Amino acid sequence: AGVSLAALFGNEHVGSVRRRETPSSELDPAASRVRRWKEVSCVKSPELQVVLLEAREKEGAPTLTILPLPAHQSVTHKSIRHVLDRGFPMLLCAVAADSTLVYQRMTDGLVTPDPPVGPFQDVGRRQHRKRRQQR
Incomplete structure (x- = not known):
């Protein structure tokens, strides 16, 4: 049994990001980027009946x-x-009716996500509770 790409990506994201990649860990518009492909070639896949x-x-x-x-x-x-199994890294590309593209990187096995980047401050649970109690 298959899963539709709209269900995999979420209907609200298929059609909302125009020719941009959406990371699997988050659907953050600031993290998406425009793709500029080089050396593009087509390969027939008779088994899947796709190109x-x-x-x-x-x-x-x-x-x-x-x-x-x-x-x-x-x-x-x-x-x-x-x-x-072809040996190259894979991108699954959902193509919406309005030509919107949403990419999902697929890997063989589990991949640990990259840690978040940015100036974060660890507040801790106790300080958070104290702030709530002061309100």
Whole structure:
């Protein structure tokens, strides 16, 4: 059984981000970016009955395999496994009716997320409780 890309990404995000990548850990507009693909080529996949794209994000960068599918189409674990087994990093690309693209990086196994970047201050639970009690 497959899962639709709209369900995977969330309907509110398919159609809201125009040609930008949305990180899997967060849907933060400041973290999205425009893609400028280099060395794009098409590869037929008779098993999946789709055309895969191979491209680089910039000169000298590693080749990525992109699986573009309409947002309403279902995707299965088997189809993702088939693309991952090609050996290149994979991007699943949900394509909305208005040409909006939402990318999701797919990996073989679990990947630890990068720590957040920014000037954060650890307040601690006790200080937070004290502030609530003072109100």
